[in-house]
Amino acid sequence: MSVWNYNITGYESPRFKIAEYLKKFAAVLLIVWLFKGYLGLEEYNSYMVYAIIALIFAFELLSVGKWFGVTLTGIIFALAKGAFWTSVFLYFGGWLGMPEDLHGLAGRAFAYSVVLAIAGLLIGKGEERHFQWKVEKKAYEFNGADFGDVKLEGTGKAYPVKFGRKRIGWVIDGNVTVEAETPLGKIRKALSSPVAVWGELKVGKKTNADEGFVETANSLINPDRLYKKAKGERVVDLGVIKVYEGEDFEYVKLPFIEVIDTPHGERVRVGPIHIHDGIAERPGGMLTIRELRNGFQLTKVGERLKVQTDEYSIEVDGERVIYRSGNESLSLGETVSLRSGDVSVSVGRGRAKIRIEDVVISARDGTVRIRTGGKAYTIENGDAYRLVVRKAKEIVEEQSAELIEGLGIDRTLLNRRVKELLDELTSYLG
Template identity: 70%
Template sequence: MYGFGFGEERSLRFRIAEYMKALAALLIIVWLFKGPLKLEAYNDYMVYAIIALIFAFELLSVGKWFGVTISGIVFALAKGAFWTSVFLFFGKWLGLSETFTGENATITAGTMFAYAVVLTIAGLLLSKFDERRIDWKVEKKAYEFNGASFGEVKLNGSGKAYPVKFGRKLVGWVIDGDLTVEAETPIGKVTRKLLSPVAVWTSEKIAVKKTSPDPGFVKRANELINPEGLYRDKNKASVVDLGVVKVYEGNGFEYVKVPFVEVISTPAGEEVKIGPMRLRDGRVWKPRGEMLTIRELTNGFQLTRVGERLTIQTEEYTIEVSGDRVTYRSGDEVLSLGETVSLRSGDISVTVGRGRAKLRIEDVVISARDGTVRIRVGGKTHTIESREACNLVLRKAKEIVEEQGVEMVEGLGIDRAKLNARVKELIDELMRYLG
């Protein structure tokens, strides 16, 4: 199984683990001085609390450096058992009750040390399993494919669909055929002709009628499906959905689910679930519905949908949609549409929204807000106190973003000549307000 890191030591989970470790140390000190503090009546309760905290902070610390793995969880339990055995071994001279030292005791230093040894052996054996790559298999079965719809995402065309299984669970399909993907976005419909083979990660049954398989295609598809190569590029958004393992990483958003651990991280907050415990910091949006990804196995196209979030990647551009917010990136050109719209590329930036606007084109800067317009051009600065002039800048800035945005989405990039002409036109109109 893979190890997935969750923001390393900055993560909420690891911060809580450190707090629990400090709390366990403080509670041990309190337990040592239970006599002077007149807390003997709570002796057993404090011991149980110390043991619980030891296991809690060890489990919460799993994956701090190498990611969460099955062996990592087992080693954490082994460490918890070892530290508990040390505590109980020396604690018997410091006031442990017969609950932990008597003949009928179930939690003793000896038993916890034995657990630590056995769990360590189990962890070492499981670490060999962790080193293995997650395997899923393209089956030697073929079904007729005649298109599939996933709401705003449609996969059109025909060919043969081969099921992909992880164990006995259907996790996706590999399709051989002539395919075109369509996705509705706030900046228009994105259409892309796909090169076979195409992987569709979904548990939905997109084909049911059997047909004859191509053994050569099955062999090639199995060779191409490599999750580490396809999905663990840290510089790009990624998605994996295998039922027992779910990973989605996108712009400012991370969702990871592995056995015993679920992590959701967004700019607005973070939530960590460890077994039955749920810890939350800030406001967290949790993905609803099934994750979907459509990817060319021999090319650079990938479409990912998680709830209302949609990411489309090609060799030329990336589109990310989250609610009403759309971000388009191509090289150093970035177009963002939403409550605030903006356009950026090198020495060019245009931003407008919430009653303010700013244009920076080479050595020209125009800003407008609260009825005031400031213009800096040719080393000179001009100020215009006019609500009408301010509204003019807001309107023209939005028109420039929308106009250039169309050029970008069509793959033509920013038209600097047209942009400079529109800015000169705006400056000429503003100069009238200066008399």
């Protein structure tokens, strides 16, 4: 069976590929023009300027319709953009050896860009547009997908999802199971059809489409329905709109706009303009697998992974893991902590603390402090300190397994472990 690889960027027609080549050629020609004196090309100065301007308009016009199809408004805006970049080139070219008569046309080019932009806005108001998420009546064989740490197993049919004219994802009808590797272990869940995939996907040959399924999927993929109850949602993925808000990391991607915010820096892209502050590496794409009927959603951004269900959420960033379910949370990393109501256990960075109801045991800098039954005790002993740190780690590891399985904290077991620890610590009291 032959297999093709479809990417969320969709099918790139030859026209768009030619536009990219022309853009690169224009950049090369611009560099040649800048060094024309050293290259002995002064006599071709005007010809190179004309060629660069022609290439600017060519790649802008050829790029029309990449997202929403070719429209009159799109063509006018492409001409406006071409005129604007031409005005910028002509204006700054005056200080770089451009002929004076051409440099003097910068103002006229800018005026054309403004007029064309206004015309595009006015004409655009009269154009009827239907920019919506649409599941196509086309089906392809689906036999699983491998995304590295995330895998989709099962068989069924994959239907392309388009926004405007651009393919941005797939909806799968079939028996599908998602599997993800995390530091806590393997997460595995059977998903209910239909399942949306906003990311790269391998599909097989074309097969018969189920029009009833397409109609159902189109009604379920509505953004208002998917995120209506999720005000302040930390992860939103609709193929063309991507938002990920994690621990010390934010990622937003819209058509022509991308924002990355990390503790190490920020990166903003608006069209061809890139702004950097510090170091903020691009995550290399965002993958989301979501049940359209239920609340399960798995999102992968670079090395980060987040799983959300109606009962819990798990966020993974390298070796750091944060699990939340109701008022219960588990954090694994440099510091390990477990919290549930009046119960908390934390250990890391040379210290440990256990709190359950009116009992508090803390260990730091070789000293153990105990508060229980309204009384306080202090033990300055290295062995006692190491005992508390070790027991705190064991308690977190023991409780985390059941927490991940959705069983919650076993208070009976936790009370027994704390009592055992208190009994052992009494031997260190004078």
